[in-house]
Amino acid sequence: PAALEEALSRLPGPLLVAATAGTTDAGLIDPLPEIAARCAAHGARLHIDAAYGGGLLFSDRHRTRLAGLDTADTVTLDLHKLGWQPVAAGLLAVKDPRDLTALRHRADYLNATDDTEAGLPDLLGRSLRTTRRPDVLKLAVTLKTLGRSGLATLVDQVCARAREFAALVDEHPGFDLHARPVISTVLFRPAGATDDTVAAVRRALLTDGRAVLGRARLDGRLWLKATLLNPATGPADLAALLHLAARQATLVEGHTPR
Template sequence: MLMSTTPASVAAATPNAEQFLFSDQALLPYQAAMSEAIQRVCRQLSQQTKPTSGVTPAQLQQQLQQVDLTQPLADLSQVLDELQTTYLNDAVYFHHPHYMAHLNCPIVYPALVAEVISGAINTSVDTWDQSAGATLIEQHLIDWFCQHIGWAQQADGIFTSGGTQSNLMGLLLARDHFCEQQLDHCVKTQGLPAGAGRLRIFASEVSHFSVKKSAALLGLGHNAVVPVACDQDYRMCPLALREALHQCQRQDLIPMAVVATQGTTDFGSFDPLPQLAPICREWNLWLHADAAYGGGLLLSNQYRQRLAAIELADSVSIDFHKSFFQPVSCSAFLLRNRQWLKYAGYHADYLNPRIDAAAGIPNLVDKSLQTTRRFDALKLWLSLRWMGPNAIGELFDKAITLTQQVYDWMSAECDDIELLHQPGLSTLVFRFYHAEASDAQLDECNRQIRRRLFDEGRFALAATKVNGRGYLKFTFLNATTQLDQVQQAIAAVQQIGRQTLQPLDKPQEACA
């Protein structure tokens, strides 16, 4: 006879497990629990005066080590009280106007309503017999966005976990399509062809790290990604791309694909698709547009022209959890020709047999890298149906307009701030500057500025490196952030910077 390994004290304290299963028998406790959790969130946000508490990992780790996961608490109130101290008090709050760090957006509450619904129903959209209408909602959204890009009816796509997965999918299809068309080789069944190490992907020198990560996962390696030089606005230079292609040809390497970033993470810059697309056609290269950030301009009322010629791309990545104000995760991979999705498809007899496809049954797993997959499309669906696309576009437009206002003001008023670029979207790279400071001193000064502002909970800024030197970065996605709040952040940057580099200041002569 097998003996239970559960301590008697734990077994005795554990309530009836079945009562926690969500069903029509649990509606009243479900409503009460949801109400209590919502009240807790509302109370927290109404009292939140800073974007972060500045807590250290060591401080939080000490608290969490005291939690005994084998001993459940008595009721939800105690559970939420514990969560208050281990999470809510020290969370980073993206809705706060002083959060100006990464590509984390404040979210629209219609999407939160969708989260409640999709979480309760727990739909998995991999097959029709697990999702029904959810499948059609996701597909309708995909079709709608393909139309907004400017593609014809043969376009398609799939929701993904984020830009990294979407870029991986784009390069996977690019690799397999190239091998099939140019080498008469099926990677899906035969593995990588001989000489696969010669395949090359071209991306700008400031493209997202996921391009190299994808190359590694695809068995090509980081060295398969050729960095292409940018112009002064951090956009891929078409002439540099041509030279890189010819250089690869001289080295007996094989160009396969180009990744054109539409909104780089640091600079918000757009690689020029109108000039890059003809080069790709000339060289028979797959053109993938990484619009994880800039894809929000598809709904823009003011700045849509910055996505010019995106319809010339073979595939596109879009993150709805960036510039569409959706909760994580909510993204999509879009494709000019649905036939190319065959490279990602697999038919399992128990899940999505080929007979389903022949019968016209839509199983989204046929074109996804994931199997089990949340109904993330519902968040965007409810946001569009409730707010409308113009309202979502307006939120992003305001963030972009604010960024230009900040740039103009800093250029005119801040002599000790070095700006690196005209903003292309809603990011701005800069640093505190002192003429007498060395590069190493400036790096350390700006590192201390960011650390102090975060530790004190005053402002959350990001950091990056450009040509090996340390810089600060604003990322604006909050339509409620005002210019005067950014001016306060710059004043704090200047105050700490001047204090840090004060020994470098020349002594002032005493007044007569």
């Protein structure tokens, strides 16, 4: 926030600040209230990328982590993560409907007035991606079926699994834990391993079809990334995943976790 204050004081307007609620690498959430206060003080617009973390809104237990989200001018949500939707089911929420004026832009090759009046489909305004289908119906069906409380249960489950997995990593002498998870992402790596070893462990597990782990480079080191999004994952699955990673680490470049 202090660095943002300095930048807003120095730069000429108009300004747009983009904050993040759930980073891709570690699931980190920016200090949204402090950012919003500085945007308000300097007349800057605030956009919040809540693609990953936006699903916490379903949960009474976790939604407080998104305090300040309601101050944004625009918010993006990617509900194929903590919403269990198809990959295309993203949302852009706006505070001022005038921000969607661009979606009503007319182009003769897309929505000629006489074609629209003749009954041909007018694709503009139905999806942010124009000619691609809108998937909001799938989200509506999910909300109708599960409700907010049903989705909250799923969110709470995957966040709990992430905390459990982080605890397993932290207790294992052969692994380093980057930090306690903020949402449902856990970063870990074999203790004492090189980045090349970490990368090789991930590729081997992926190629063999035994585990799908992501990767993230933080604090100058490469980390294995486990993003827990399956509510059916249980303690036995978590233990098995850590065992697989430990065993694979012993096979790569002769590295043996301590």
